[in-house]
Amino acid sequence: MDDKLIIRGIEFRSRLWVGTGKYKDFEETRKAVEASGSDVVTVAVRRVNIIDRKSENLLDYIDPKKYKILPNTAGCYTVEDALRYSRLAREAGISDLIKLEVIGDKKTLFPDTWGLLKATEILAKEGFIVLPYSNDDPIMAKRLENAGAAAVMPLGAPIGSGLGIRNPYNLKIILETVNLPIIVDAGVGTASDAAIAMELGCDAVLINTGIAGAKDPIAMAEAMKHAVIAGRLAYKAGRIPKKLYATASSPIEGML
Amino acid sequence: MKFTLNGESVETTDDATITGLLRDLGIEPGRVAVEVNLSIIKKADYASFHLKDGDTVEIVNFVGGG
Numbered sequence: 566m567d568d569k570l571i572i573r574g575i576e577f578r579s580r581l582w583v584g585t586g587k588y589k590d591f592e593e594t595r596k597a598v599e600a601s602g603s604d605v606v607t608v609a610v611r612r613v614n615i616i617d618r619k620s621e622n623l624l625d626y627i628d629p630k631k632y633k634i635l636p637n638t639a640g641c642y643t644v645e646d647a648l649r650y651s652r653l654a655r656e657a658g659i660s661d662l663i664k665l666e667v668i669g670d671k672k673t674l675f676p677d678t679w680g681l682l683k684a685t686e687i688l689a690k691e692g693f694i695v696l697p698y699s700n701d702d703p704i705m706a707k708r709l710e711n712a713g714a715a716a717v718m719p720l721g722a723p724i725g726s727g728l729g730i731r732n733p734y735n736l737k738i739i740l741e742t743v744n745l746p747i748i749v750d751a752g753v754g755t756a757s758d759a760a761i762a763m764e765l766g767c768d769a770v771l772i773n774t775g776i777a778g779a780k781d782p783i784a785m786a787e788a789m790k791h792a793v794i795a796g797r798l799a800y801k802a803g804r805i806p807k808k809l810y811a812t813a814s815s816p817i818e819g820m821l
Numbered sequence: 822m823k824f825t826l827n828g829e830s831v832e833t834t835d836d837a838t839i840t841g842l843l844r845d846l847g848i849e850p851g852r853v854a855v856e857v858n859l860s861i862i863k864k865a866d867y868a869s870f871h872l873k874d875g876d877t878v879e880i881v882n883f884v885g886g887g
Contacts, residue, residue, distance in 0.1 A: 584885075584886060584887030585885040585886060585887075586885045586886040586887045587885070587887070588885060591885075594885060607886060607887055608883040608884060608885065608886050609883070609884050609885065609886025609887075610854075610881050610882075610883060610884075611881060611882070611884045611886075612827045612828070612879065612880065612881055613827065613846075613848060613853060613880045613881060613882050615826060615827050615829065615846060615880070616829070622852065622882065623883060623884055623885055624852055624883060634883065636883060637886055637887065639886050639887065649856075649859075652861055653854040653856060653861060653879075653881050654854070654883075656854035656855075656861050656863070656864070657852065657853060657854040657881065657882060657883060658851065658852075658854075658864065724887065725887075751887075771887075773886075773887030774887065
């Protein structure tokens, strides 16, 4: 099926992207990622544990040859930190992709939009493929496009909140006005949330907590896989309009 | 020579290069990034970059995250 998502020449086979945080262990991570059918996973950049030198590493379970690795700048609250982590991520040597996060507040984990814009501009000039985690403000999304982002990743709801797509109308405006792939990142709680995002016309959905935090993460990963496929197909199939009153599905002609 | 490594104080008698340090720690160079005094060291320079007394070294890698 030729419906690949392409960002700066990079082809993504799956429109479900998954995070690798919050799983019970690496084996569960591996199984869930596999069940999701995704070909791109996000990772965080953190100090190597010098004291506890376990021989295991996430990339022993998630093969960088099989999956595209998308490092994030999670935990960064300043432009300076986000730049530092982005540059370190690139130097760890897999690609120029970065999921840029500049966080404004600990409770909501909403982006600091001013910082995000500044960091996007700087990193884009340095040749990064910047995928900024943003809010659902169409003005902000447009500014990110103009700053050189390769896509925009608006949140559906706060990270880990499971509240789903809180502002579908704003997402529709973003889809209409921003000429970049739009990937919903954060807030997806269950399969229908993912399907809704795709039915709106979003190009992909990134899910971490919604899968890792489920009672059965492997099963939920599979559910999300189908939801994203179904939502995308429904979007491309062209839904019926919403009407206030009924239109019969069976003919009047031939009635007794 | 004393330097700070990932927030911990480390003492060594050797003349440490990044390559040597990673080898002593059992860390594969291909999967990490190294920063010395806030400057990222290119992998090509690991073998020739010598750490000095008082340096602040950070070695990072990819971990699970959203």
